Amino acid sequence: xxxxxxxxxxxxxxxxxxxxxxxxxxxxxxxxxxxxxxxxxxxxxxxxxxxxxxxxxxxxxxxxxxxxxxxxxxxxxxxxxxxxxxxxxxxxxxxxxxxxxxxxxxxxxxxxxxxxxxxxxxxxxxxxxxxxxxxxxxxxxxxxxxxxxxxxxxxxxxxxxxxxxxxxxxxxxxxxxxxxxxxxxxxxxxxxxxxxxxxxxxxxxxxxxxxxxxxxxxxxxxxxxxxxxxxxxxxxxxxxxxxxxxxxxxxxxxxxxxxxxxxxxxxxxxxxxxxxxxxxxxxxxxxxxxxxxxxxxxxxxxxxxxxxxxxxxxxxxxxxxxxxxxxxxxxxxxxxxxxxxxxxxxxxxxxxxxxxxxxxxxxxxxxxxxxxxxxxxxxxxxxxxxxxxxxxxxxxx
Amino acid sequence: xxxxxxxxxxxxxxxxxxxxxxxxxxxxxxxxxxxxxxxxxxxxxxxxxxxxxxxxxxxxxxxxxxxxxxxxxxxxxxxxxxxxxxxxxxxxxxxxxxxxxxxxxxxxxxxxxxxxxxxxxxxxxxxxxxxxxxxxxxxxxxxxxx
Amino acid sequence: xxxxxxxxxxxxxxxxxxxxxxxxxxxxxxxxxxxxxxxxxxxxxxxxxxxxxxxxxxxxxxxxxxxxxxxxxxxxxxxxxxxxxxxxxxxxxxxxxxxxxxxxxxxxxxxxxxxxxxxxxxxxxxxxxxxxxxxxxxxxxxxxxxxxxxxxxxxxxxxxxxxxxxxxxxxxxxxxxxxxxxxxxxxxxxxxxxxxxxxxxxxxxxxxxxxxxxxxxxxxxxxxxxxxxxxxxxxxxxxxxxxxxxxx
Numbered sequence: 001x002x003x004x005x006x007x008x009x010x011x012x013x014x015x016x017x018x019x020x021x022x023x024x025x026x027x028x029x030x031x032x033x034x035x036x037x038x039x040x041x042x043x044x045x046x047x048x049x050x051x052x053x054x055x056x057x058x059x060x061x062x063x064x065x066x067x068x069x070x071x072x073x074x075x076x077x078x079x080x081x082x083x084x085x086x087x088x089x090x091x092x093x094x095x096x097x098x099x100x101x102x103x104x105x106x107x108x109x110x111x112x113x114x115x116x117x118x119x120x121x122x123x124x125x126x127x128x129x130x131x132x133x134x135x136x137x138x139x140x141x142x143x144x145x146x147x148x149x150x151x152x153x154x155x156x157x158x159x160x161x162x163x164x165x166x167x168x169x170x171x172x173x174x175x176x177x178x179x180x181x182x183x184x185x186x187x188x189x190x191x192x193x194x195x196x197x198x199x200x201x202x203x204x205x206x207x208x209x210x211x212x213x214x215x216x217x218x219x220x221x222x223x224x225x226x227x228x229x230x231x232x233x234x235x236x237x238x239x240x241x242x243x244x245x246x247x248x249x250x251x252x253x254x255x256x257x258x259x260x261x262x263x264x265x266x267x268x269x270x271x272x273x274x275x276x277x278x279x280x281x282x283x284x285x286x287x288x289x290x291x292x293x294x295x296x297x298x299x300x301x302x303x304x305x306x307x308x309x310x311x312x313x314x315x316x317x318x319x320x321x322x323x324x325x326x327x328x329x330x331x332x333x334x335x336x337x338x339x340x341x342x343x344x345x346x347x348x349x350x351x352x353x354x355x356x357x358x359x360x361x362x363x364x365x366x367x368x369x370x371x372x373x374x375x376x377x378x379x380x381x382x383x384x385x386x387x388x389x390x391x392x393x394x395x396x397x
Numbered sequence: 398x399x400x401x402x403x404x405x406x407x408x409x410x411x412x413x414x415x416x417x418x419x420x421x422x423x424x425x426x427x428x429x430x431x432x433x434x435x436x437x438x439x440x441x442x443x444x445x446x447x448x449x450x451x452x453x454x455x456x457x458x459x460x461x462x463x464x465x466x467x468x469x470x471x472x473x474x475x476x477x478x479x480x481x482x483x484x485x486x487x488x489x490x491x492x493x494x495x496x497x498x499x500x501x502x503x504x505x506x507x508x509x510x511x512x513x514x515x516x517x518x519x520x521x522x523x524x525x526x527x528x529x530x531x532x533x534x535x536x537x538x539x540x541x542x543x
Numbered sequence: 544x545x546x547x548x549x550x551x552x553x554x555x556x557x558x559x560x561x562x563x564x565x566x567x568x569x570x571x572x573x574x575x576x577x578x579x580x581x582x583x584x585x586x587x588x589x590x591x592x593x594x595x596x597x598x599x600x601x602x603x604x605x606x607x608x609x610x611x612x613x614x615x616x617x618x619x620x621x622x623x624x625x626x627x628x629x630x631x632x633x634x635x636x637x638x639x640x641x642x643x644x645x646x647x648x649x650x651x652x653x654x655x656x657x658x659x660x661x662x663x664x665x666x667x668x669x670x671x672x673x674x675x676x677x678x679x680x681x682x683x684x685x686x687x688x689x690x691x692x693x694x695x696x697x698x699x700x701x702x703x704x705x706x707x708x709x710x711x712x713x714x715x716x717x718x719x720x721x722x723x724x725x726x727x728x729x730x731x732x733x734x735x736x737x738x739x740x741x742x743x744x745x746x747x748x749x750x751x752x753x754x755x756x757x758x759x760x761x762x763x764x765x766x767x768x769x770x771x772x773x774x775x776x777x778x779x780x781x782x783x784x785x786x787x788x789x790x791x
Contacts, residue, residue: 040719042705047628051690051703111688111703111720118685122668129667129691186780187661187697335652335698335776336791339639342647345632345699352628455682458586458674460733467713483709507683507718509711518714522735533737533745533754537763 004086004392006151006382009223018222019375022368029365032358033108041111044359049351050329054322055109058363061207061321062102062370063136063178064200067171068208070095070143074171077146077164082394083231087216089383092147092167094212094374099139101370105362128184132177135170142170151382175201182324189266190328195256199249203317206242209235210313215371217307219378220388228390229303236306240297243313247290250320269331269350270323277327280319289316326353422497425490429472460518466504467519470512484510585733591658591677592727593757593785594741595764595773596650600751603649606636608752611743612653615728617712618702631702631717633725634740639791648791651740651752654679654700654725655776655784662692662701670722677757677785678727686721693722697777700724757785 009015036044046053073088073095075081084091107116123130146163149155176197183196213235220227254271257263270281293309293316330351341348378384432439439446443464450464473490474481482488484505487496491510495502504510522529613619618631634653640646656679662671663679670686673679681692681701693701701724704717714730717723728738741754755764773787 037720040706041703042625042629047626047705048630048632048693048702049628049699051693111690111722112686115685115687118668119687119689122685124663124666124669126664127667127691129665129689133667181691185661185665185695187695187777329694333697333699336637336639338642340642342638342640343649344637344652345635346628347637347699451684453585455680455684456672456674458676458729458733460730507711507716507721509709509713509716511710513713515713518730518734518736520734526736528731528736528742530732530735530737530754533741534763536745537753541763 004394005386006089006384007386008380008382009219009378009384011379012222015222015375015379019372022372022375025361025368026365026372028361029105029108029368032361032365033113036109036358036362037113043356045353045355046359047351047353049346050326050353052325052329053353054326054355054359055105055362055366057318057322057325058366059102059105059109060178060325061318062098062105062366064175064204064321065207065211065317066095066098066102066139066204067175067178067201068095068204068206069098069212070167070171071205071208072212073146073150074164074168077161078168082396083234085394086385086388087212088164089147089150089381090216090219090378090385091212092143092150093377093381093383094215095171095208096140096143096147097370097373097377098208098211099136100373101366101368103136104369105366108362109359128177128180132174132181135174135177139170139174142167147383171204172201175204182328187333188328188331189263189334190270190324190331193253193256195249195253199246199253202242202245202249203320206239206246206313207317209239209242210310210317213239213306213310214314215374219375219384223384225384225386226389228388228393230390231388231393232303232306233297233301236297236301236309239306239309239313240294243290243293243309246320247286247294250286265334266331270327274327274330274350277323277330280327281323284319285316285323288312289314289319329353422493424493425473425475425488427472427490466508467513467516474512481511586674586676586678588675589758591757591785592732593656593677593755593764593787594653594727594738595753595755595767595787595789596791597751597753597789598648598650599790600749601649601651602747602749602751603638603647605747605749607743607747608651608740609634609636611739612725615712615731615739616715616717616726617710618715618717618723625706629705631704631723632699633702633723650788650791652698652700652776653740653786654727655698655782655786656725656727658783658785660782661695661697661780665691665695667691674729676732678729678732679724680726680729681722681724683716683718683721683723688720688722690722697780697782 044053070091072084072091076084076088107113107119110116110119119133123133125131142163146160146167149160149163179197179200182191183193185191213232217227217232219225254267258267270277272278274281289312293312296305296309296312330353332346332348332350335347339348446464447466450462453459453462454465469490470481475486475488475490475493476482477486477488484492486492489510491502491504522531524531524535526532612634616633618633634651636649636651638647638649641648656673656677658677660671660673660679663673665671667689668685668687670682670684671679671692672682688703690703693699693703701722703722704719707719708717711717714728715723715726728736728740731738737754741752744750744752753764753767755762757765757768759765760769767789768787771789773789774791775782775784775787
């Protein structure tokens with residue numbers, strides 16, 4: 001095998017086409033943000049019951065995937081798997097891009113996005129949200145540093161390993177923080193569970209790896225580089241293990257709730273009577289995003305099956321975040337236990353939510369920001385290896 | 398590069414010269430007594446006074462600070478066709494200077510920008526007023542002794 | 544230096560004597576005209592304002608407290624598109640039916656002014672805050688509109704302003720993109736008046752809402768709480784709300 005060489009991608013017409021397409025999505029998101037800022041959130045599907053909507057689903061998915069995308073680098077640097085080493089630069093870059101995309105959506109959906117500076121300067125340290133802002137900003141710095149030490153020639157392997165370890169610990173903290181945004185909400189029966197933090201971590205493993213595989217394959221295709229079948233199948237089976245872990249944690253999450261009588265209502269809602277949320281849970285999250293990808297990568301491992309599994313994991317992941325974020329709010333708060341509410345303010349009934357086109361545009365814009373940032377990164381930085389054919393992948397010692 | 402800078406400077410200067418001439422701010426004449434601290438002092442420090450006052454009022458409940466927006470309108474309202482103009486109008490007294498200085502303000506996204514007839518809560522309630530806490534407690538005491 | 548000195552001077556001004564003459568470090572002498580000492584009370588940490596709502600006195604057909612709150616704080620102004628789901632609700636009337644016994648009961652629900660408010664814990668900027676006298680407020684000057692407090696509140700007490708608002712009440716500034724809730728009529732309390740809902744309920748002849756200082760053992764509300772059973776909504780969460788209910 002030859003030495004791993006990293007080269008920028010060339011700006012071919014097809015690269016430009018993709019960039020223009022992504023730019024159009026970003027532009028649409030910008031337009032919808034301006035429209036929402038002018039008219040208020042009244043034009044979105046969100047209301048005073050469902051206060052976090054589709055933008056938050058995209059934002060949380062991207063933020064969770066961000067820390068997961070760093071896994072490829074961690075597997076190389078922290079766990080010493082040499083086969084992953086050539087991909088670790090792009091893994092770090094993509095994780096920064098994913099966080100950027102996710103945060104853009106989160107920030108632009110604020111009631112007062114013009115006050116971002118206040119969010120950066122005025123901290124309430126009892127808020128997990130404020131802690132997350134520190135974790136997000138720290139992630140940019142630490143992963144940026146990690147990417148830099150990988151790219152600077154002549155630095156010792158030990159230094160790269162230390163930076164990789166720091167980034168790995170930070171990403172675990174970051175996803176713990178993201179999960180705790182929901183896990184620490186004691187008031188809502190759909191959230192309020194310590195398992196949210198580890199659940200979000202395994203979700204990040206799966207979503208991040210799936211997103212990494214798809215973007216890498218697209219970039220390799222666009223720049224005419226080779227990605228070996230054996231390596232891809234190996235990563236596919238890793239994805240399968242992560243998906244199994246997500247299913248396991250999801251099962252424990254619901255079983256624990258079912259056992260507690262006070263949570264029987266919310267579980268009945270999620271698992272049996274929740275309409276769209278029940279469908280999304282069983283059909284999209286569990287079947288399409290869980291069991292089918294596992295069957296694909298374990299029963300019929302191939303290049304095609306890995307690609308399909310990655311796509312399905314992302315679809316299932318979005319459904320899972322949707323069920324957690326929106327479903328958790330749709331289920332009514334139990335303010336008056338033992339009473340039926342005859343008259344009130346949307347009390348004791350399932351809250352309805354229909355996402356608007358503005359919210360979808362904003363969410364997809366976040367994905368486009370991520371892809372655009374990753375694309376610009378591989379265009380100007382030497383992060384993408386020129387050859388990942390199986391003959392050229394280092395063997396693990 | 399140097400050429401670009403020079404052009405920008407040139408445009409900037411002509412722009413400023415124009416602004417100082419025809420487009421100088423028309424500061425509306427206020428009614429009432431002048432500020433005790435002097436108008437110059439208020440022109441320079443009103444934002445600090447109001448920011449400081451807003452925190453004391455909202456966070457500490459000290460409402461006797463003579464730097465509330467509602468009080469500004471006592472003297473500084475601009476009327477058009479007999480009605481006080483809102484911040485929507487460029488004649489609003491805040492905008493007459495802020496537009497000129499290109500400093501955007503956030504106040505009127507939440508506060509009303511016109512005077513209000515409701516001045517009840519500017520003064521402490523007296524025990525004679527039925528909705529004062531003192532009168533309320535007295536009624537409760539009378540009820541309890543019956 | 545000057546800014547600091549000026550602000551200090553303002554502090555003296557707002558609480559000071561009728562006429563104060565001051566010499567600043569810079570050598571400038573300023574004269575200031577202030578209010579009287581009695582006015583400058585502020586939130587008192589020795590007090591905790593609360594409400595005791597007697598559901599047996601609350602009339603199922605009466606919504607005077609809600610109307611009074613709307614008028615006082617001006618949150619009734621609907622935009623063109625407002626629906627019940629997007630409108631604000633600082634206070635709401637609920638009518639409940641016991642699932643086992645069929646007993647019906649009505650009561651108003653507003654911000655419960657918790658002792659350990661979840662909304663204050665979760666607010667990233669510190670806009671959600673509790674005053675020294677226990678009143679929980681939103682500082683709209685620094686609210687970024689993230690709505691995390693609405694996710695955290697167990698009582699659905701908070702509303703997000705979905706549309707532009709005009710002609711706000713001078714009592715309660717409120718604006719699009721920020722979160723709002725019952726203030727316990729803080730502007731009235733600070734001026735020695737009772738909250739609007741309490742006043743209207745008494746005027747309607749129900750007197751179902753008792754207002755007072757929970758820290759004063761001799762206040763009517765403290766005595767009533769001591770003498771009769773009462774509950775806090777979601778007492779299992781241990782938030783110790785300042786609003787309590789009787790006969791619910």
